Amino acid sequence: MGMGRSGWWPAATLALWLAGCASGGPAAFVSEDNRAISYTGDRGVANQPFPANYRSEILAYLRTYLNNPVGIHDGVMAEPVQRTVGGRLRYVACLRFAARESDGSYGxxxxxxxxxxxxxxxRMIEDAAELCAASTYAPFPELAALTR
Known part of the structure; x- marks a missing residue:
């Protein structure tokens, strides 16, 4: 059976339109003068606002990101400071901890x-040794208290 003679074109048009959006087509992500569009209006050179809820946001993220957030060891964190990330000025909070592996051990x-x-x-950057160089860490006991 199927869509008939003229029923296929709306579906094909929709599929092409969605493919253009998903591929980052020019109309979706580039302005008329070929500059990248920033949804935050930030060009990366101005000071960013300080992240007031940085501790709770990190805890919420790790609760969902880690396979087993229970029993984190050696949790420390540095207060957010402005650093250049990907060519843009951002606040960055560095943290260090040992999460429980799937076999119950700790790395x-x-x-x-x-x-x-x-x-x-x-976002969280996993390999942050260079970005977090010279950070001053303080205990972050809330990490050890995480639950599922």
């Missing part, structure tokens, strides 16, 4: 960087 503590845009958590 060495690893350094990660939480990046903030417009005062809100944006």
């Amino acid at each position: 060495p503590a690893r350094e990660r960087a939480a990046v903030y845009v417009d005062g809100r958590f944006d």
Whole structure:
């Protein structure tokens, strides 16, 4: 059976339109003068607002990101400071902890960087040794208290 002679074109048009959006087509992500569009209006050179809820946002992220957030060891964190990330000025909070592996063991503590845009958590950078160099860490006991 099927769509008939003229029923296929709306579906094909919709599929092509969606493919253009998903591929990052020019109309979706580039302005008329070929500059990249920033949804935050931030060009990366101005000071960002301080992330007031950085501790709770990191905890919420790790609760969902880690396979087993229970029993984190050696949790420390540095207060957010402005650093250049990907050519843009961002607040970055560095943290170091040892998460429980799937077999119940613990590996060495690893350094990660939480990046903030417009005062809100944006992403976690896993390999943050260079970005977190010279950070001053303080205990972050809330990490050890995480639950599922």
